[in-house]
Amino acid sequence: MTEPRILAKDFSFCFPDDDAPVWSNLNFALNPGEIIGITGPSGCGKSTLCYCLSGIIPRHLPGNIRGKILVDGQPIAEIPLPRLAQKVGLVFQDPETQLFCTTVEEEIAFGPENICLAPAEIETRIKEVLEITGMTRYRYTNPSRLSGGEQQLIALGAVLALRPHTLILDEAMSQLDQKGRQRVQEIIRPLKEAGKSLILVDHQVENLAKADRLLHLENGKVFWS
Ligand SMILES: Nc1ncnc2c1ncn2[C@@H]1O[C@H](COP(=O)(O)OP(=O)(O)OP(=O)(O)O)[C@@H](O)[C@H]1O
Numbered sequence: 001m002t003e004p005r006i007l008a009k010d011f012s013f014c015f016p017d018d019d020a021p022v023w024s025n026l027n028f029a030l031n032p033g034e035i036i037g038i039t040g041p042s043g044c045g046k047s048t049l050c051y052c053l054s055g056i057i058p059r060h061l062p063g064n065i066r067g068k069i070l071v072d073g074q075p076i077a078e079i080p081l082p083r084l085a086q087k088v089g090l091v092f093q094d095p096e097t098q099l100f101c102t103t104v105e106e107e108i109a110f111g112p113e114n115i116c117l118a119p120a121e122i123e124t125r126i127k128e129v130l131e132i133t134g135m136t137r138y139r140y141t142n143p144s145r146l147s148g149g150e151q152q153l154i155a156l157g158a159v160l161a162l163r164p165h166t167l168i169l170d171e172a173m174s175q176l177d178q179k180g181r182q183r184v185q186e187i188i189r190p191l192k193e194a195g196k197s198l199i200l201v202d203h204q205v206e207n208l209a210k211a212d213r214l215l216h217l218e219n220g221k222v223f224w225s
């Protein structure tokens, strides 16, 4: 049997000053080529879960954790961040928080440069993700001059450049128009077919039609469908 990319076992998370956990006893296995959709009302903990699954919690945002998250069978906290970033990539809900370089090219090269890839390989990946996201014409543009939707596509490109096996998109379509949403759906299909695993967060269940399973979070409880 293939090992799940991500395994959550009786996982609960509580912010430091809160009495109650954001949600309790979350259990799931995310398998290769599988898409899990996450939905639920504002404040139910969708982004918090994304932070837990990408290692931001508890590294950068502390809190009380119960249970476990394993990535490729290893406790997520034990995986050094540069290695984790090549396994699980998160596109933030607000792309501006993720983009900080002066050109799109630098933004995409940032991750690959940090893991010390050779310049020729970095160039290959820049071209590859610009093509995938349809953003080639913006290679030398300052991301701050792009629309929110275009920034979301650049943030997605920056994450894809590390070729993680699992992609988490936290409301990655929220600022996109119909054409942009279509673009993301077109990006997702071949990724799934290539065996990548995806977690898609969206308020609108209709944007999660590609999901194999849906996780609904509400009032600290988890529901699967
Ligand atoms: N750093 C923090 N410290 C304490 N509480 C927090 C922190 N960040 C978020 N929360 C609280 O945790 C809960 C879950 O927030 P989260 O942002 O994960 O929800 P969400 O489902 O992503 O909401 P939205 O749909 O609006 O994006 C909310 O009650 C929020 O106020």
Ligand SMILES: [Mg+2]
Pocket (backbone or CB within 6 Å): 046, 047, 048, 093, 170
């Ligand atoms: Mg959120």
